[in-house]
Structure formats: C-alpha cells, structure tokens
Amino acid sequence: MKKFNLKKLTFLVFIMIVFINPLYSAESSDLLKIKWSFKGLTGKFDRASLQRGFQVYKEVCSSCHSMQYLSYRNLGEAGGPEFSTEEVKAIAASVEIEDGPDSQGEMFTRPGRPSDKFKSPYPNVNASIAANGGAYPPDMSVLVKARPGGADYIYSVLMGYNETPAGMSLDDGVYYNKYMVGNKIKMAAPLSDGIVEYTDGSEPTVDQMAKDVTTFLTWAAEPELEERHKMGIKVIIYLILLSILVYFSMKKIWSRVDPKV
Amino acid sequence: MSKEEKKVNRRDFLFTASYTVGAVGLGAVVWPLVHQMNPDKAQKALATTEVDISNIEPGKSITVLWRGKPVFLKRRTQEEIAEARSVSLNDLPDPQKDEERVKNGKDEWLVMLGVCTHLGCVPLKDKGDYKGWFCPCHGSHYDLSGRIRKGPAPKNMEIPKYEFVDSNTIKIG
Amino acid sequence: MSDHEYTPKSKAGKWFNDRLPLLTLSAHLSDYPTPKNLNYWWTFGGILTFCLLTQIITGVVLAMHYVAQADLAFASVEHIMRDVNYGWLIRYIHSNGASMFFLAVYIHIFRSLFYGSYKSPREIIWITGLIIYLLMMATAFMGYVLPWGQMSFWGATVITNLFSAIPLVGESITTWLWGAYSVDNPTLNRFFSLHYLLPFLILGLVILHIWALHVPGNNNPVGIEIKKPSKDTVPFHPYITVKDAFALLMFMVIFAGFVFFSPNVLGHSDNYIPANPLVTPSHIVPEWYLLPFYAILRSVPDKLGGVILMFGAIFILFVLPWLDTSKVRSAVFRPIYRQFYWIFVINVLMLGYMGAMPAEGTYLILARVGTIYYFLHFIVVLPVVGLLEKTDPVPTSISEPVLSSGSAPSLAKKDNEKI
Numbered sequence: 130m131k132k133f134n135l136k137k138l139t140f141l142v143f144i145m146i147v148f149i150n151p152l153y154s155a156e157s158s159d160l161l162k163i164k165w166s167f168k169g170l171t172g173k174f175d176r177a178s179l180q181r182g183f184q185v186y187k188e189v190c191s192s193c194h195s196m197q198y199l200s201y202r203n204l205g206e207a208g209g210p211e212f213s214t215e216e217v218k219a220i221a222a223s224v225e226i227e228d229g230p231d232s233q234g235e236m237f238t239r240p241g242r243p244s245d246k247f248k249s250p251y252p253n254v255n256a257s258i259a260a261n262g263g264a265y266p267p268d269m270s271v272l273v274k275a276r277p278g279g280a281d282y283i284y285s286v287l288m289g290y291n292e293t294p295a296g297m298s299l300d301d302g303v304y305y306n307k308y309m310v311g312n313k314i315k316m317a318a319p320l321s322d323g324i325v326e327y328t329d330g331s332e333p334t335v336d337q338m339a340k341d342v343t344t345f346l347t348w349a350a351e352p353e354l355e356e357r358h359k360m361g362i363k364v365i366i367y368l369i370l371l372s373i374l375v376y377f378s379m380k381k382i383w384s385r386v387d388p389k390v
Numbered sequence: 391m392s393k394e395e396k397k398v399n400r401r402d403f404l405f406t407a408s409y410t411v412g413a414v415g416l417g418a419v420v421w422p423l424v425h426q427m428n429p430d431k432a433q434k435a436l437a438t439t440e441v442d443i444s445n446i447e448p449g450k451s452i453t454v455l456w457r458g459k460p461v462f463l464k465r466r467t468q469e470e471i472a473e474a475r476s477v478s479l480n481d482l483p484d485p486q487k488d489e490e491r492v493k494n495g496k497d498e499w500l501v502m503l504g505v506c507t508h509l510g511c512v513p514l515k516d517k518g519d520y521k522g523w524f525c526p527c528h529g530s531h532y533d534l535s536g537r538i539r540k541g542p543a544p545k546n547m548e549i550p551k552y553e554f555v556d557s558n559t560i561k562i563g
Numbered sequence: 564m565s566d567h568e569y570t571p572k573s574k575a576g577k578w579f580n581d582r583l584p585l586l587t588l589s590a591h592l593s594d595y596p597t598p599k600n601l602n603y604w605w606t607f608g609g610i611l612t613f614c615l616l617t618q619i620i621t622g623v624v625l626a627m628h629y630v631a632q633a634d635l636a637f638a639s640v641e642h643i644m645r646d647v648n649y650g651w652l653i654r655y656i657h658s659n660g661a662s663m664f665f666l667a668v669y670i671h672i673f674r675s676l677f678y679g680s681y682k683s684p685r686e687i688i689w690i691t692g693l694i695i696y697l698l699m700m701a702t703a704f705m706g707y708v709l710p711w712g713q714m715s716f717w718g719a720t721v722i723t724n725l726f727s728a729i730p731l732v733g734e735s736i737t738t739w740l741w742g743a744y745s746v747d748n749p750t751l752n753r754f755f756s757l758h759y760l761l762p763f764l765i766l767g768l769v770i771l772h773i774w775a776l777h778v779p780g781n782n783n784p785v786g787i788e789i790k791k792p793s794k795d796t797v798p799f800h801p802y803i804t805v806k807d808a809f810a811l812l813m814f815m816v817i818f819a820g821f822v823f824f825s826p827n828v829l830g831h832s833d834n835y836i837p838a839n840p841l842v843t844p845s846h847i848v849p850e851w852y853l854l855p856f857y858a859i860l861r862s863v864p865d866k867l868g869g870v871i872l873m874f875g876a877i878f879i880l881f882v883l884p885w886l887d888t889s890k891v892r893s894a895v896f897r898p899i900y901r902q903f904y905w906i907f908v909i910n911v912l913m914l915g916y917m918g919a920m921p922a923e924g925t926y927l928i929l930a931r932v933g934t935i936y937y938f939l940h941f942i943v944v945l946p947v948v949g950l951l952e953k954t955d956p957v958p959t960s961i962s963e964p965v966l967s968s969g970s971a972p973s974l975a976k977k978d979n980e981k982i
Contacts, residue, residue: 170824198641202435244435267836270641274827275835310845350835353644353651360652361823365816367415372812374408379805381404386599386797387962422649426624430646 179210182345195249198270202243264315273350287339290318438563460504474535508543596796598783604674606810614664621657631755633748636711665852679892680782705754712834728867786893854918861922888949896955
C-alpha cells in the first residue's frame with residue numbers, strides 16, 4: 130500500500146507541476162526578467178524606488194493613463210511609497226478636483242485632498258480613446274495584474290522599443306515593440322534618458338525609470354503585498370507548529386489501537 | 391509519580407497544548423472577519439473634514455456634511471452671544487453655559503451637529519421661539535447656543551470635536 | 564443510528580435532548596464506528612466540509628461590500644481589496660478557496676473511483692455527491708462572473724450562449740437566462756442572488772450525503788464489508804477527528820501558500836481588465852477546474868452535440884454503480900482495472916490541458932481522442948473489465964495480512980461471495 134501511494138503521488142505531483150507551468154506562464158520565457166525586490170516569500174518594495182516611480186508616473190504617464198482606484202492618501206500608507214503627511218497633502222493639493230453641485234446647483238473645482246481618488250486625465254473612456262488616436266491608454270490601477278508576466282512584462286515593454294526590423298511597415302502612430310503581443314503598440318516610447326529629473330538625484334536612465342515606474346505600478350496593483358507576505362510567513366509557521374502538535378497527538382491516540390493493519 | 395501517571399500527564403499536556411494552540415489560531419481567524427465590518431479606510435479618510443469659514447458674515451451660518459451628518463457652523467454677532475449668555479441655567483432642560491459650547495477666544499463660532507437630539511431630524515435655522523433653531527418633526531426649540539429650551543428633545547445639540555487650523559479654516563473630527 | 568441508548572449527563576441536557584435530540588446526534592457522530600484501516604485519501608471529506616464553510620463565511624462577508632451592478636462591480640472588488648479592513652485577505656481566501664475546494668473534490672471523487680466507494684450499497688452517497696459536484700460547478704461559474712472582468716463577461720457569454728443550441732426553445736431560454744439580449748446587468752444581478760443561494764443547497768445535500776454514508780458506514784481501502792462496531796473499527800472521535808485535523812492542517816499549508824504568496828497564479832490575468840462587450844479576449848478559458856469539460860464541449864464541431872456530450876460526461880457518472888460489473892470493490896485487488904484507472908486519470912488531465920489550449924490542430928485532435936476515450940472508459944471498459952478480470956484474492960478481514968495471489972487459498976474470498 131505504501132509503495133502505491135508514494136509512486137502514484139509523485140507521478141501526480143509531477144504532472145501537476147508540468148501542467149501548471151505552461152498553462153500559467155504564457156509567453157514569460159520571452160520577457161526580460163529582473164530580480165525584483167518584491168518577488169519571493171519575503172519580497173518587499175524598495176521605498177526610494179516607489180517614490181521615484183511615482184514621480185515618473187506623475188510626470189510622464191498620468192497625462193494619458195488614469196489610476197482611478199487609487200487615492201492620494203494611499204501614497205502615505207504603510208507598505209507603499211510612504212510619503213509624509215505633508216507631502217501627501219501637497220501632492221493632492223497640486224491637482225484641481227471637480228466637486229459639487231454647490232448651493233446654486235453649479236459644479237466647481239477645488240484643490241485635491243488626500244481622501245480624493247487620483248484625478249483622471251480624461252473625463253471618460255471615450256474622451257481618452259478620441260484623444261489618443263483611437264487607442265485606449267489603459268487605467269494603471271491593476272495593470273500589472275492584468276498582463277501575463279506582470280512586472281516583467283511592463284518593464285519589457287518599456288524597454289522594448291527597438292529599431293523596427295527591416296521589411297516591417299508601420300502605420301502612422303503605430304510603433305514597433307519587441308515584447309508587445311503582435312509587436313505593434315500605439316504608444317510612442319514614453320521614456321528617454323533624462324526625461325524626468327529625479328528629486329533624489331538618481332540618474333534618470335530609461336532602464337532606471339522603467340524599473341522605478343514598474344515597481345510603483347506593482348505597488349499600485351498590490352498595495353497589500355508586504356503585509357500579505359509578512360502574514361503569510363506567520364500563518365505558515367503557525368500551521369506547521371500546530372501540525373507538529375496534532376501529529377504527535379494523533380500518534381498518541383492511535384497507539385491505543387493494535388498496529389496490525 | 392508512577393510511570394503510568396507520568397505518561398498520562400504528558401499525553402494530557404500534548405492534547406491541552408494542541409487545543410490551546412488551535413484556539414489561538416481560531417481567534418486569529420475570527421478577528422479579520424469581525425474587523426472587516428468596522429469603518430474601512432475610505433470611511434476613515436473622510437472622518438475629518440476641513441471647512442473654509444472666511445466667507446461667513448456675522449449672524450450667518452452654513453451647513454456642511456461630516457460623516458454623513460449635517461454640521462451647523464454659525465458666526466454669531468456680539469448681541470447674539472450676549473443674549474445666549476444671559477440665560478439662567480435653571481431655564482435650561484439640559485443646563486450648559488454658552489462658554490462651554492465654544493472655543494476660547496472664538497466665541498463667535500458655534501459648531502454643532504445639526505441633528506435634533508430627540509429623534510434625529512435636522513432642525514431649521516432662524517426659526518423657533520428662541521431665535522435659534524426649530525425642529526419641525528416634533529416641535530423642539532433651540533436657542534442661540536444650540537441648547538434645547540422647549541419641546542421633547544432631551545439634550546442640547548452635540549458639539550463635535552473640532553479645531554481651528556487657522557483663522558479661516560476649521561477642521562471637524 | 565437507531566440506538567437511543569445515549570443519556571445526557573446533565574438534567575438540562577436531558578430536558579433539551581428529549582425535545583430535540585441534538586445530544587444524541589452528537590454522541591452518534593462521536594461514537595460512529597469507522598474502519599481503522601482508512602488511509603489519508605479518506606480525509607478529504609472532512610477537508611471538503613472545511614472548504615464549504617470557508618467559502619460560505621468569506622462569501623457572506625464579501626457580500627457586505629460587493630456591489631452587483633455592471634458599472635460598479637469591478638470597482639467594488641477593488642474597494643474590498645484596498646479599503647475594507649482585511650478585504651484583500653478575505654477576497655483571496657474566497658477566490659483561492661474555490662480552487663482548493665475543487666482540488667479536494669477531485670481527489671475525493673478519484674478516491675471513490677479507485678476504491679469502489681460508489682458500488683452497492685453506497686449508490687445514493689455517490690449520487691448525492693454528484694449533485695453536490697454539479698451545484699459546485701454552477702456556483703463557481705456564477706461566482707467567477709461577479710467581478711465583471713473580461714473573463715467574467717466573456718466566459719458567461721460563451722456558456723450561456725450554449726443554451727441557444729437547444730432546438731425550438733433554445734433562443735427563448737437563453738434570453739430568459741440573460742434577462743436581456745446579451746450578458747448584461749440583469750444577468751449579473753441574478754447570478755449574484757443564485758451564487759449566494761446555491762451553497763446553502765449544497766450544505767443541505769452534504770447533510771444528506773453524510774446521512775446516507777452513516778447507514779452502511781465507510782468503505783475502506785481493502786473494499787470489504789466490516790462489522791460495525793468491531794475490533795476492525797474505531798470510534799470517529801478521537802481517532803478520525805485527530806487524523807482529519809492533521810490532514811486539514813497540511814491542506815491549509817498549501818492553501819496558505821496560494822493565498823499569501825501566489826494569489827493570482829490559478830486565475831487569468833485578463834480578469835483584471837474590466838468587462839468590455841466590444842472587445843473579445845484572444846483566448847476565452849474557464850477556471851482550471853472546468854477545463855476537462857470545456858475540452859469535451861469544444862471537441863464536437865456541432866454546437867448542440869458539444870453541449871450534449873459535455874453534460875453527458877457528467878450524467879454518465881450517475882449510472883457508474885451499474886456500469887461497473889465487478890464483484891470486487893477495491894482496485895487494490897483489481898490489477899487490470901487499476902491500469903485502466905490510471906489511464907483514465909491521465910486522460911482527464913490531458914483533456915484539462917487541451918481545454919486551456921486553442922481548439923485547433925493537434926490540440927483539437929487530442930481533445931477529440933480524449934473525449935472518445937472518456938466515454939469508452941465508462942461504456943466499454945468498466946462493464947467488460949468487471950466481467951472478465953481475474954481479481955486478486957481479497958482478504959476476509961482487515962486485521963489479517965493480505966496475501967499475494969495463490970499462496971493461501973483458504974483466505975481468498977469465495978467467488979460468489981457478495982461483498
């Protein structure tokens with residue numbers, strides 16, 4: 130009986146592993162891979178990178194890409210860029226938010242507050258599409274989770290604007306990208322060396338900005354990541370501890386039964 | 391202690407330890423299920439609100455929404471303050487000095503929850519027999535300090551936690 | 564189950580028990596004689612009960628924050644993930660819990676298939692189990708629609724469109740299901756209502772399932788009938804409760820691994836794109852646990868044929884107790900059937916893989932082979948093997964050692980002995 134269990138079990142587990150990988154990692158073998166600080170069981174975000182990444186988002190991406198599920202206060206919460214209360218207030222106040230109607234029935238604008246959601250560059254999806262040559266710049270709140278390959282994919286696309294291969298013709302407003310599905314993308318390369326002047330003095334190479342903004346977008350999609358990892362370690366240690374206790378309890382109880390089975 | 395007893399004790403300890411550690415885990419599981427019903431982060435973010443009071447003339451008041459409820463901010467004239475302070479405490483169903491209901495040095499400003507303490511309706515301003523507010527639901531009259539004078543309401547309108555961020559801004563909550 | 568010998572210790576207990584015999588029930592469950600040779604494949608019933616309760620509890624809690632409205636559903640899930648206290652945890656437990664629920668139910672079903680637990684006199688346990696499985700699939704399907712992502716919407720579109728294959732009334736039924744002229748807000752609303760309801764029906768069926776089990780008692784790895792109670796059984800508590808607890812803890816380690824470290828690996832990234840009726844994803848796939856049936860569905864070029872075969876693949880399971888002609892219950896003693904069992908397992912896994920691939924080329928060919936073989940297994944293999952197979956000698960009791968074939972004929976069962 131024991132031999133049966135082990136052999137078949139190993140076989141089944143092997144099958145599972147073989148099947149899970151190709152099913153769920155799609156085209157990831159083609160992507161650029163980075164040793165992100167947030168990957169792995171104890172993965173954490175690089176706080177400075179998050180803050181730089183927010184700067185890239187704000188100065189480069191936010192003119193076309195909304196982030197409608199984030200609030201300005203998220204920028205100050207634990208596990209994220211952790212800007213100070215004053216910095217968060219200042220970031221929020223730097224945008225004008227539509228509010229109202231007032232007592233006259235009119236809509237008005239006021240400086241943003243930390244409790245406000247991130248302001249979208251366009252009032253609605255249609256306006257966004259019309260302003261961008263018929264292509265919709267996707268909302269970035271969960272973009273990292275919405276693409277196979279996640280952070281590696283986002284980073285690869287940002288780094289994937291190579292020379293158009295010979296013989297490939299592109300329409301106006303369409304660009305070649307090595308990692309985009311179909312190799313065509315309607316966004317011109319958004320990053321170029323020095324396009325942002327980092328407030329912390331880091332060198333704004335395309336590679337650095339791509340890494341920083343990808344880190345920021347990963348946090349934006351999974352703000353609970355650090356807490357989730359910490360809790361996970363505690364839960365698994367607890368379960369193993371309890372399993373040991375229960376295992377020995379089980380052995381003790383079953384010792385009362387004659388072992389000849 | 392005999393070997394038998396020693397064995398029983400060790401066994402009991404093992405079972406007790408298992409049950410105890412298990413119970414701790416169960417408690418840890420229950421807490422998130424309970425806490426998720428507490429106000430979430432978005433609610434807590436709206437827990438304070440800042441109000442610009444620079445445009446309110448003496449004698450006028452505004453109403454703002456805070457935590458889903460109306461808050462009256464009234465800028466009283468000197469006459470109104472004097473009148474509020476001339477009332478004897480014996481005349482008040484819920485005795486409270488006007489000075490206790492305002493901030494030191496900011497006596498003009500009456501900031502209170504615009505919710506009738508009877509059954510929760512929103513009283514109407516500049517109405518009633520005491521020049522303050524009148525609740526149309528069951529006829530409670532409030533004075534220039536927001537105190538109940540006549541009618542079924544048991545208590546004065548509640549003063550929330552608030553502070554002056556600067557001379558033009560009040561932060562409620 | 565019919566003994567009323569139990570007397571509660573306290574007077575209050577006796578008073579209550581005389582009016583509603585819950586204490587008798589509790590004593591019965593605690594004393595319930597269970598074969599002492601059960602292996603770990605028998606712990607999945609307990610694990611499944613844990614999964615059902617976990618899904619119900621996390622589901623009810625999520626329903627306090629979720630909004631079942633097409634314009635707001637996706638945003639409400641993000642609200643849960645970001646703002647609700649521990650919302651991300653409860654949501655990930657619920658979404659990964661569904662996968663764990665199906666992992667456990669497949670192991671549980673395949674245990675039955677191997678050890679012959681579906682055979683007489685346990686047919687009703689098997690059938691109630693299948694109804695539970697059907698309800699689980701319906702519940703999971705509707706639940707997946709609720710976040711209103713691209714896969715939610717398009718998966719719902721593909722599957723509800725299948726009903727239009729029914730001759731004459733198909734279109735009307737589909738429109739009736741939708742409450743609109745395509746998957747839309749009315750569909751979402753009713754799916755939310757039914758997704759909340761069905762688990763409680765499952766709960767009721769689980770009670771019937773366990774009740775039906777307690778009549779003949781558990782099967783066991785050797786597949787022979789055991790006198791209950793006897794020296795071959797142990798009381799359910801504490802022997803089985805502690806073993807189930809240990810197995811459950813191991814299961815929870817895997818569950819926690821997914822929830823805390825890889826909460827989206829079993830899902831599809833497209834479902835983090837809000838539903839768009841104007842844009843179809845390049846590959847529409849259901850969740851992994853529905854893939855084998857999806858492969859069967861797509862292997863038939865005719866729409867109605869695909870629907871019939873897909874449902875047929877489940878309905879044929881209902882008559883399994885009558886298709887399997889073997890007098891020997893457990894595959895431990897059925898060397899031929901055992902081979903076919905593993906081929907069947909590999910076939911189902913292969914069908915699952917094909918379900919995730921585009922329905923073209925080699926994938927389609929393999930899916931078709933797999934579908935044909937699936938039905939062959941039930942319609943041809945089981946009846947024929949059961950009749951022709953030379954089984955190994957089955958022990959007369961579980962306390963005696965099992966002997967290899969031929970050496971001690973006195974211990975082998977008599978050929979016409981019913982087990």
